[in-house]
Amino acid sequence: MILDGKCPKGPIQTSWDRHRFDLKLVNPANKRKYKILVVGTGLAGGAAAASLGELGYNVEAFCYQDSARRAHSIAAQGGINAAKNYPNDGDSIYRLFYDTIKGGDFRAREADVWRLAQVSNNIIDQCVAQGVPFARDYAGYLDNRSFGGAQVSRTFYARGQTGQQLLLGAYSALARQVKAGSVKLFQRTEMLDLVVVDGEAKGITVRDLVTGEIRTHVGDAVVLATGGYVNVFYLSTNAMGCSVTATWRAHKKGAFFANPCYTQIHPTCIPQSGEHQSKLTLMSESLRNDGRCWAPKKKGDNRPPNEIPEEDRDYYLERKYPSFGNLAPRDIASRAAKEQCDEGRGVGPGGRGVNLDFADSIKRLGEDTIRARYGNLFEMYEKITDENAYKVPMRMYPAPHYSMGGLWVDYNCESNVPGLFVLGEANFSVHGANRLGASALMQGLADGYFVIPYTIANYLAKTKPGAVKADNPECKKSIEDIKAQTNKFLSINGKKTVSEFHRELGKIMWENVGMARSEESLKDALKKIPVLREEFWKNVKVTGKGEELNQQLENAGRVADFLEFAELMSKDALHRNESCGGHFRVEHQMPDGEAKRNDEDYCYAAAWEFKGVGNEPELHKEPLTFENVHLAVRSYK
Amino acid sequence: MSAHTSNTMTITLHVWRQAGPNAPGKLEQYEAKNVSPDQSFLEMLDEVNEDLIKAGKDPIAFDHDCREGICGMCSSVINGVPHGGQVRTTACQLHMRTFKDGDAIYIEPWRAKAFPIIKDLIVDRNALERIMQAGGYTSCHTGGVPDGNAILIPKPEADYAMDAAECIGCGACVAACPNGSAMLYTSAKVAQLSVLPQGKAEAAERVCAMVDAMQENGFGNCSNHYECQAACPKGISVKFIAKLNREYQKALFK
């Protein structure tokens, strides 16, 4: 099937305004008759639930944490982009649009990206009105910083906790609606199934994580804003509970999964310190402004870094990319670090790390200047590693960070299943094959505050409110299925824990479907994943009962889904026989190691249809056309 | 430099186990073996749990998510101190190198009247949510707000608001307070919003509503022990409590 993103035709500059006029409305008196289920309370879901509640819809919002404020958006550090052009340095909606398309290596839909750039300015205003304490200058004006992939300063920030402050803003708007009675919150509640009635999304089946109760909530539309899936790698910068479960189970009920192979590996994270490691911590990319990356020239050189003389060091980024040096783009920097370690020249425990050395900068600028620039990062680093980076180089290693892929949606953020809308990191819409820094926060809030309130009305206006009741056979069936799965987990009583399986899956994915992928590695993954999955269903051990708080059981469901999803991700990576953005196929590279796209054959979004576990999924293509930017080789030289 | 040491430790744990809200609870003893100094405190608990599961026993339930000190989910009293007593450190940021081989560690849930125990180390913190819902917001609508630079905010005020806004809502302040008061938590939000021009219009109603909610939800009064500030993993200052008191007085005499 050729998919249609249903973008407005005509000049892109006015496309969103014209589209908004064409969308149907729901009259104010009727809004409260419609119930909308919003799964996820991060930037995307929190903003959506608050805005829809304020409009008068009857909203139920769900999250697995004990508070809406704890969604993983809370962990974002750096900042949020907007095309305000406050610094007068040449920014514009067009430039933000252009940078995002180019940053995504020409694999995103133009109209969606244009809209994102257009509403970016409203986001900043909205957050200021909520009391988000953005950084300001002494005159009281909003301050900006620069981020990768852009030559203008368009990033707004709140110290190193931008995500936290934006989320607390959305959370406060949500709290206001809870008080007003328009939003009902269900915390510690996990969505485990999508209920589809006559082809349309009309409910979700959830498990109450405190009592273990499994029940269905019915509504007139379902909004998924459940975040990203990079925990498929086991170790990542995501929170422990982040999973593919909500989107995967919607996929199994008919929603297409788009570009699952597009994942972002962030170059500067604190390396794993041992087998016990449970997650990885990101360190801001800005460190590469003053830090020099190097590895010992000799394999297995165990000397402390400060005792390795200059001539025995390889400043590999400076050597390989003389024009960009240590500021080579994210994907290149990540792959280069991996290469050093693969060759046996990595540093630190397990040899999975490279040095990020500040000694020269400290000599040149003084320790105080470095402290003023990065003090909080050095402190964070010391907390985890117990090392003083003013004295010895930091050790860094790339880590899975963000998923550009997600459920396929059209311009209205509606999936191919009518009534199912997908927002934020959970959808595939705007970042193409690579996301630029400070653009995920922007997307989440754009979708939640300024897109879904308009587009959902267009669907609801065509439906009769309350058409599906809780006693619908589809609801009953869904509950039975989930109960059966729960019982299955508890009855296997095998020998390996859920975490052991997750770790093993993570290893397969990291080694074969990570920073560098080849036909061989992907085929290897496709051989190993089903074997591991089969073993999981025979040999996993989950203790306790279903009718109680049972964290092993929660985790078992998430890992079971990753074991299925991993196969689709590998298939997508194998099918995409080109390199683009974060998807790097070693067979396709430029002489300088840059990703080599193949626009002739792969200038499309790949949307996969589920055909049963272990069965060949069906590929649907949405061709991408570029009318407002010139399809060109991405270069940052 | 203690990193990369291969010396592992054996630690005796005394962990609060309680099957449910109404079940009796007691401290159980476990041995954590081969603990690496580079391991985080929660990773040490993970391994104890792996052993428990393999032995067919119920693993220790504890809250956690981000494991980098920002989500506010982790919550245990470690050797009598919420989050373990390292300066500006959450339980998930605590590393085993701060302990020695042979140490005993007591691990208990937040204890406060307003936080009923759900299971083991997990408590119900919904009372904190209800304080926010009472007034922890500005009543702006989505859309229809002025340009972000239309109202200037002097840097000192923006910084003051940010200092208060760093609260992660974990509830350690409540657990540390002999009265089980949520004063630090509540005051941080009141201070943030009352210093910003966007929040001033509703300052009086807000402080009254939030203080009322605090009292209605089972939190005790503040009698200036300041244990909250000492326990706060984000270093939120008790100066915000003074600010709340001033705002409250102003509101009463309005």
Ligand SMILES: Cc1cc2nc3c(=O)[nH]c(=O)nc-3n(C[C@H](O)[C@H](O)[C@H](O)COP(=O)(O)OP(=O)(O)OC[C@H]3O[C@@H](n4cnc5c(N)ncnc54)[C@H](O)[C@@H]3O)c2cc1C
């Ligand atoms: C360490 C880190 C730093 C980052 N820094 C930046 C930055 O500086 N700038 C930037 O732009 N981006 C940054 N990002 C990316 C950005 O933070 C995320 O992409 C974005 O916040 C995702 O928002 P979201 O609303 O889509 O999902 P999330 O915030 O992840 O929210 C997901 C929600 O869904 C709920 N949920 C999930 N599954 C279920 C289920 N099955 N049932 C019920 N509820 C469920 C969760 O409870 C949660 O409420 C960073 C990411 C990380 C990890």
Ligand code: FES
């Ligand atoms: S787990 Fe998030 S703060 Fe500790």
